[in-house]
Amino acid sequence: MARCFSFTATRDQCFRLSFSQSGLKSTSTDLGEGTVMHCWVPRRRQQSKPNLLLLHGMGANAMWQWNEFISPLVSRFNLYVPDLVFFGESYTSRPDRTEAFQAQCVAGLMTKLGVDTMNVVGISYGGFVAYSMAAQFPERVEKLVLCCAGVCMEEKDMDEGMFKVKSVDEATSILLPQTPDKARELVNLSFYKPVKTMPSCFLQDFIEVMCTEHLQEKKELIQALHKDRKLSNLPKIDKSPLIIWGEYDQVFPIELAHRLIRHVGKDAKLVVIKDAGHAINAEKSKEMFRHLKSFLIDPLPPSKFKSEVNGHKAD
Template sequence: MEPALKSTSLPALARRFLLFPNRLSLVSFQDLLLSRSFQRRGLIPVSVDLPPSAAGAAATIHIWIPAEPRHSLPPLVLIHGFGANAKWQWDRQIGPLSRFFNLYVPDLIHFGGSRSDGKDFSVGFQSRCLAAAMKQLGVSKYSVVGISYGGYVAYRLATDAGPAVVDRVVIMTAGIGATAEETKALAEKEKRDVSEILLPRKPEDLMALMRRSVHRPPRWMPTFLLRDFIEVMYTEHRKERVELLKELLTKGVGIDPLPVLDQETLIIWGDQDNVFPLHLAHRLQRHLGEKSTLEIIPDAGHALQLDKSNCVTDLIENFMLDKLDDS
């Protein structure tokens, strides 16, 4: 059966930029430039429609896929975190990685162009949607990389699909091993609703999020630009993202006790992570045991793929190509 694919050559944010010329949105324009960057690397955007039977509720997954997959290269899925869409989080990695892998870069449900009318906000639902989308695309086996929230999804996907489908796994700065009590304590430490931090409404909140996520954030940014970013990236589907966050904070991966993955797994963490403490990286490595490797990147925060993009890219490449010991 042919997969239900729809071309998305002109992103919604680009249309917004073009339809309202009197209101110049620099963020929408940058989003358009990122789309062009992905296309220059040989990727095209498609939307995969999933029937209710595929994941438990009807959904549409927007995903960047190779325009011309090279059969000699292994497939690699990059799963973004709880922030902007996939393009903004993986742009620095797709150039180098596209030389060695057929890249698949999805927007998670309720981010970017991915949607669902269902009321399942669990990590398991995100995992099932990605698995169903990859199956419809005809990719039977692949490796996965997930950062932060995407790390939870990658872990669940590797657990549910097993090594017959998911080959190798990279988990980046995701507090998967935190107990329910620790997660609650981390949330309460903020002295405010966590959704107000991760889904900022005001420029000062966005700056606070940047300072929390990036090791050396910019000292100042124009207020109009911060407001533009909030309007473009955090306004749409805010209610659904709040529900996703609540589900994550209460249930995590969604399997208790936490399973041990059968796949070879690389854990990458920044030593200056101010979201998930470094001890959670060591705990996850101990939980996974001999099939796991932990790499700690110095002078990197939570958004380590931005802080140390070349180092992160090299670690992913070497691990996936089984060259980690030689790097």
């Protein structure tokens, strides 16, 4: 018997209404070769405003991860919030599953939308894509923010015990949960202070609405991130990014943040958010926004622009 009510579908509609009321509109763009990308774009683009691209991580779709940030950012930027390929309403018939391909799709989308240059913020998987955009299209990326994005991980890190999970298959079963128990594992892994009570009926509803479409393709995205990954193969970028990390991130441990700082060098800035896990956009949204604002809107003078942990100088 068909369900009469879905909490997840209702919440998704609320997010859609929230984005629309903030001055964004839903668009789908055909990039050719079987690739279509959905994106929230300004209803009225203002040339006087800088452009800001928000890239989501693994999860439902872009709305679920960026909803808390739209209202405070939309007054300062022309906002672009796409669903990455195989999330939300974006898809492709091409076989490529690399973050480099995702970055090319996003860049192609922005070209189609008439946006030449932009600031880019990527969280988790979206940070992999953001980094790849900065590497492939340096002239198009202005300021870059990477949030809890383990781009410096290596394939050997899993075998050496860096992660809570012991294999890519185990990671995939948690990141793409298909049972309420796996969904609970994901919440416990992602949050420093996870919700204690999560009824199975709500979790099952979320899985059925948000976690079943393009399941195999998403598994391949995760596998492509890990397979044969070596730091020596990670391209350098000419940006000095802001790097934001949760102090107790269990998905991408904070060692990867320090590794990224060493790899990028220059004047990269690391901010570690205390008492936060991987899902800093949900767990510490106000604090995360404060650091985004400081970097993107009213940056400190160059002499004070150093690594900090919650406002204090970091080692």
